[in-house]
Amino acid sequence: MALGKDYAHQQCSIARALEVVGERWTLLVVRDAFYGVRRYNDFLVHLGAPRAVLAARLQALVEAGVLDRRRYQESPPRDEYVLTERGLALxxxxxxxxxxxxxxxxxxxxxxxxxxxxxxxxxxxxxxxxxxxxxxxxxxxxxxxxxxxxxxxxxxxxxxxxxxxxxxxxxxxxxxxxxxxxxxx
Amino acid sequence: MALGKDYAHQQCSIARALEVVGERWTLLVVRDAFYGVRRYNDFLVHLGAPRAVLAARLQALVEAGVLDRRRYQESPPRDEYVLTERGLALxxxxxxxxxxxxxxxxxxxxxxxxxxxxxxxxxxxxxxxxxxxxxxxxxxxxxxxxxxxxxxxxxxxxxxxxxxxxxxxxxxxxxxxxxxxxxxx
DNA sequence: CATTCAAGGTTCGGTGAACGAACCGAGCTG
DNA sequence: CAGCTCGGTTCGTTCACCGAACCTTGAATG
Known part of the structure; x- marks a missing residue:
């Protein structure tokens, strides 16, 4: 979490937004999603973020409802990450x-x-x-x-x-x- | 630094902005400055951030030209942090x-x-x-x-x-x- | 004039997150 | 069936954050 319990006690919508998108790399992942990047490997080479961090950010954004993970081919099974309505609102x-x-x-x-x-x-x-x-x-x-x-x-x-x-x-x-x-x- | 050299190689205004205001607590410090907070101790009690982190953020924001540090009384010497034009643009x-x-x-x-x-x-x-x-x-x-x-x-x-x-x-x-x-x- | 208080920090040990390289497994492909 | 790609996970190191304690300056107090 960006600030975990510290932000939770903040009485502020800005703090709540930063809880979701305030961590390192997160907003750049969202930016790339607006640019049309959808696949793990494309995010990886374009951002230059560590693989583990990217995987964690993508998962957190999916859980927050900012990105949607969906299957775009079955063989081999591959998923892509696309912005939801909530993500587009960013x-x-x-x-x-x-x-x-x-x-x-x-x-x-x-x-x-x-x-x-x-x-x-x-x-x-x-x-x-x-x-x-x-x-x-x-x-x-x-x-x-x-x-x-x-x-x-x-x-x-x-x-x-x-x-x-x-x-x-x-x-x-x-x-x-x-x-x-x-x-x- | 929010991302240090990693952000520097990013070809993006968003990344450059995050270099300045993307670190933990930074945007909340700026938010409080908009609310009228100006003094170290007031930021401290309202944000609940560690003292060392707050001091580092205030200094970084001053160096980035977002805040201006200025003397508001001489005895004892006390400074306050106020938003510059660049800070107001946030x-x-x-x-x-x-x-x-x-x-x-x-x-x-x-x-x-x-x-x-x-x-x-x-x-x-x-x-x-x-x-x-x-x-x-x-x-x-x-x-x-x-x-x-x-x-x-x-x-x-x-x-x-x-x-x-x-x-x-x-x-x-x-x-x-x-x-x-x-x-x- | 020694004591206490307040503001505004700095220092320090412990902890968690980020980093980057290596590794892994499923599924194609030659 | 060896190698390749995609999409991760694991792991040891480094770095930033955390929170408590401490420090300095200058008033205010007794």
């Missing part, structure tokens, strides 16, 4: 954290841009579309690479995230040598 | 986390309500005023106790937060028996 948290990190942490070059897929406008700090004046659900968000993004990531998931893409669309890892598939260098 | 993060914790964590009774001081309307999930249709800066937010709030907290800071109050207004701890004011010269 989008404003990630959006505001990212906006703060980009605006307020010194030396931060924009890494990714988020646009309203319907009109192309870049989202505001609250995840709203300044043009349409509506909060944009994550399924309607298009992610585009920014100037600060590493052009040649070592992991196949990072390479798959180089191209503009919708949030929540499952990631297909891109191997380096062959199988450019639809990519660039 | 309000959407806390607001969205609190909204998620209240809406999505099971068994959560509303603990505090946040209203637009100008019009009295309760804030939306993004910290905006649904009536005025503007994002409400924290200085214009009034906090009111909710049904889930402990009516008789053990610590004097918790008692001071029982009454409706503006965010950012300095907290005056309330001792239990009488002594309406602290021994402040």
């Amino acid at each position: 989008w404003p948290v990630l959006r505001s954290l990212g906006a703060w990190g980009r605006a307020e942490v010194p030396g931060a070059v924009p890494v990714r841009h988020f646009h309203h897929a319907d009109c192309g406008t870049e989202l505001g700090s609250y995840g709203e579309c300044p043009a349409c004046r509506v909060p944009v659900p994550p399924a309607d968000v298009e992610m585009r690479p920014g100037a600060g993004l590493d052009r040649d990531p070592v992991d196949p998931v990072g390479r798959a995230l180089l191209r503009p893409r919708r949030l929540l669309v499952p990631v297909v890892p891109v191997v380096r040598e062959d199988t450019p598939e639809r990519g660039n260098s | 309000w959407p993060v806390l607001r969205s986390l609190g909204a998620w914790g209240r809406a999505e964590v099971p068994g959560a009774v509303p603990v505090r309500h946040f209203h637009h001081a100008d019009c009295g309307t309760e804030l939306g999930s993004y910290g905006e005023c649904p009536a005025c249709r503007v994002p409400v800066p924290p200085a214009d937010v009034e906090m009111r106790p909710g049904a889930g709030l402990d009516r008789d907290p053990v610590d004097p800071v918790g008692r001071a937060l029982l009454r409706p109050r503006r965010l950012l207004v300095p907290v005056v701890p309330v001792v239990r028996e009488d002594t309406p004011e602290r021994g402040n010269s």
